[in-house]
Amino acid sequence: xxxxxxxxxxxxxxxxxxxxxxxxxxxxxxxxxxxxxxxxxxxxxxxxxxxxxxxxxxxxxxxxxxxxxxxxxxxxxxxxxxxxxxxxxxxxxxxxxxxxxxxxxxxxxxxxxxxxxxxxxxxxxxxxxxxxxxxxxxxxxxxxxxxxxxxxxxxxxxxxxxxxxxxxxxxxxxxxxxxxxxxxxxxxxxxxxxxxxxxxxxxxxxxxxxxxxxxxxxxxxxxxxxxxxxxxxxxxxxxxxxxxxxxxxxxxxxxxxxxxxxxxxxxxxxxxxxxxxxxxxxxxxxxxxxxxxxxxxxxxxxxxxxxxxxxxxxxxxxxxxxxxxxxxxxxxxxxxxxxxxxxxxxxxxxxxxxxxxxxxxxxxxxxxxxxxxxxxxxxxxxxxxxxxxxxxxxxxxxxxxxxxxxxxxxxxxxxxxxxxxxxxxxxxxxxxxxxxxxxxxxxxxxxxxxxxxxxxxxxxxxxxxxxxxxxxxxxxxxxxxxxxxxxxxxxxxxxxxxxxxxxxxxxxxxxxxxxxxxxxxxxxxxxxxxxxxxxxxxxxxxxxxxxxxxxxxxxxxxxxxxxxxxxxxxxxxxxxxxxxxxxxxxxxxxxxxxxxx
RNA sequence: GGUCCAAUAGCUCAGUUGGAUAGAGCAACAGCCUUCUAAGCUGUGGGUCGCAGGUUCGAAUCCUGCUUGGAUCACCA
Numbered sequence: 001x002x003x004x005x006x007x008x009x010x011x012x013x014x015x016x017x018x019x020x021x022x023x024x025x026x027x028x029x030x031x032x033x034x035x036x037x038x039x040x041x042x043x044x045x046x047x048x049x050x051x052x053x054x055x056x057x058x059x060x061x062x063x064x065x066x067x068x069x070x071x072x073x074x075x076x077x078x079x080x081x082x083x084x085x086x087x088x089x090x091x092x093x094x095x096x097x098x099x100x101x102x103x104x105x106x107x108x109x110x111x112x113x114x115x116x117x118x119x120x121x122x123x124x125x126x127x128x129x130x131x132x133x134x135x136x137x138x139x140x141x142x143x144x145x146x147x148x149x150x151x152x153x154x155x156x157x158x159x160x161x162x163x164x165x166x167x168x169x170x171x172x173x174x175x176x177x178x179x180x181x182x183x184x185x186x187x188x189x190x191x192x193x194x195x196x197x198x199x200x201x202x203x204x205x206x207x208x209x210x211x212x213x214x215x216x217x218x219x220x221x222x223x224x225x226x227x228x229x230x231x232x233x234x235x236x237x238x239x240x241x242x243x244x245x246x247x248x249x250x251x252x253x254x255x256x257x258x259x260x261x262x263x264x265x266x267x268x269x270x271x272x273x274x275x276x277x278x279x280x281x282x283x284x285x286x287x288x289x290x291x292x293x294x295x296x297x298x299x300x301x302x303x304x305x306x307x308x309x310x311x312x313x314x315x316x317x318x319x320x321x322x323x324x325x326x327x328x329x330x331x332x333x334x335x336x337x338x339x340x341x342x343x344x345x346x347x348x349x350x351x352x353x354x355x356x357x358x359x360x361x362x363x364x365x366x367x368x369x370x371x372x373x374x375x376x377x378x379x380x381x382x383x384x385x386x387x388x389x390x391x392x393x394x395x396x397x398x399x400x401x402x403x404x405x406x407x408x409x410x411x412x413x414x415x416x417x418x419x420x421x422x423x424x425x426x427x428x429x430x431x432x433x434x435x436x437x438x439x440x441x442x443x444x445x446x447x448x449x450x451x452x453x454x455x456x457x458x459x460x461x462x463x464x465x466x467x468x469x470x471x472x473x474x475x476x477x478x479x480x481x482x483x484x485x486x487x488x489x490x491x492x493x494x495x496x497x498x499x500x501x502x503x504x505x506x507x508x509x510x511x512x513x514x515x516x517x518x519x520x521x522x523x524x525x526x527x528x529x530x531x532x533x534x535x536x537x538x539x540x541x542x543x544x545x546x547x548x549x550x551x552x553x554x555x556x557x558x559x560x561x562x563x564x565x566x567x568x569x570x571x572x573x574x575x576x577x578x579x580x581x582x583x584x585x586x587x588x589x590x591x592x593x594x595x596x597x
Numbered sequence: 598g599g600u601c602c603a604a605u606a607g608c609u610c611a612g613u614u615g616g617a618u619a620g621a622g623c624a625a626c627a628g629c630c631u632u633c634u635a636a637g638c639u640g641u642g643g644g645u646c647g648c649a650g651g652u653u654c655g656a657a658u659c660c661u662g663c664u665u666g667g668a669u670c671a672c673c674a
Binding site for chain 2: 026029031034036037042044046049056080081082083126163166167168280305307316317318321323324325326328330331334356357358359360361362364385387388390394395420421424426442453454455457458459460461463466469470471472473474476477479480481483484487488491492529532533535537538541544545548551552554555556558559560561596597
């Protein structure tokens with residue numbers, strides 16, 4: 001039983017004994033005492049007034065007396081309005097620190113075969129253009145949430161569903177065929193995804209020219225868009241692809257291979273990975289038989305032209321097409337199929353899709369249609385809907401060239417980190433290779449922390465002109481705090497300062513030090529809250545508080561030169577514990593920490 | 598037009614089952630390195646929590662309406 005549960009039990013007892021009343025456990029609110037008051041935990045007594053039939057102050061006072069008498073850990077209490085603040089003995093916190101020092105992965109819950117199994121899909125790129133800032137948010141979120149769920153004792157399967165087919169892929173293929181002159185990543189020195197992306201842009205440019213020509217000839221804009229020869233060629237290419245035309249398939253495989261190589265490089269640089277990769281070219285036909293089944297059951301309906309629909313108007317939504325008149329399927333059909341396949345194959349308890357909030361409607365429809373089709377697991381789909389990354393001018397638009405490229409951004413961050421490190425003279429004694437490693441760690445830390453510290457649900461702003469900060473509430477600030485801790489611990493070792501396995505509980509410690517132990521106390525609850533809410537931001541905010549508090553402690557207290565052995569030992573162990581938590585919590589965000597910086 | 602989401606300091610963001618005087622960082626200004634890493638620490642200024650009602654002991658938080666911004670409502674993915 002943890003301390004908060006113990007307090008709760010005692011409050012219930014108190015009300016039985018003092019007021020002969022049964023108070024519901026849910027009515028008990030225990031929160032951390034705010035900084036401006038004395039205490040560790042605060043009980044809110046307002047909800048109890050109808051049981052005590054006394055004023056808030058009187059109720060709190062009587063409850064406080066009872067708790068202090070029955071709780072050897074409580075040193076004192078005070079009452080302010082309807083709030084009962086409980087102050088614990090320092091020894092309680094020191095003993096608590098000792099229990100955490102004994103744990104291997106403090107704050108983490110171990111998983112076993114019976115643990116909940118969660119599949120999480122993220123990234124899901126198209127193979128016609130390179131990854132950009134929006135993908136970065138997606139990738140970082142997906143990877144981090146997977147880490148957090150694992151730390152919370154779940155069995156996690158990370159999957160990627162690559163959109164490798166369709167008209168948009170044919171567009172870049174066609175453009176390369178027409179204007180590529182046989183260019184390859186090798187011949188140009190370009191990353192494969194960049195090269196292919198260039199041809200996607202080229203297609204669009206030429207297509208627009210054709211449209212303009214047609215409009216000049218007096219054709220309406222709408223018609224021109226449909227009649228442009230390039231588009232018709234692309235459509236023909238898609239048909240050939242579907243008929244498995246050898247030449248088209250060969251070209252498709254060749255160009256996709258270039259893209260995958262490029263993507264792998266970017267994923268690798270970002271430090272994210274997957275347990276399994278699905279390709280749409282292999283899944284796009286899934287779902288058709290399920291739709292046919294639904295038609296039989298009368299859950300879906302067929303229109304005169306032969307197309308199949310789900311009527312969701314009674315649920316406040318529209319009708320949704322599932323099969324075209326020619327029998328070909330749409331995206332929704334595929335998602336019905338892949339979801340079904342995944343639950344069958346992996347027997348997971350949950351399936352999370354990390355997809356932008358622009359697809360909220362799609363996932364709402366998906367869950368509803370699956371439910372109508374009678375799949376019991378339809379309730380276990382979860383759309384982790386995250387907000388857009390916006391630029392100061394608004395949304396990123398690939399056609400207007402305002403897209404922030406993932407690789408470019410990463411390289412810029414690394415250069416900034418390098419310049420800053422040089423200016424500060426931090427890495428003067430390092431070898432070239434060490435510098436490269438540290439600088440990359442810092443750059444990635446800055447970028448990842450920047451993107452993960454904001455609530456996933458919210459849109460966020462990224463200003464390319466103001467490069468991501470390294471001071472204040474940032475990844476490097478936290479990394480720096482960690483490096484400081486490492487530095488002290490190393491010096492302690494060099495100076496042969498004794499460090500035992502536990503702290504003495506008889507020492508006098510400062511308020512800052514108690515605050516730090518209290519933050520350590522909060523770590524496990526923070527992980528489970530982050531897991532419940534699928535929110536790396538909760539972890540990020542927690543680490544920042546911890547690092548900030550540590551830096552104050554570091555500033556105020558000497559560690560190595562502390563004359564009292566017990567206190568020095570305590571400070572060393574406290575620092576070590578905080579270092580361990582910074583490292584482990586940062587790993588939940590997919591961020592590494594350097595030993596020196 | 599229907600549906601959904603958002604709005605908190607000049608800027609970027611916290612504020613999680615409704616709790617005490619709404620917090621950080623950046624930017625500005627003023628301090629702190631002969632002392633464990635100054636990517637740090639301390640201080641100052643900065644708020645009608647979009648607006649108006651309602652619910653109650655108590656509302657940035659819940660409800661209703663409105664304003665503003667965004668997303669979406671494709672035989673695109």
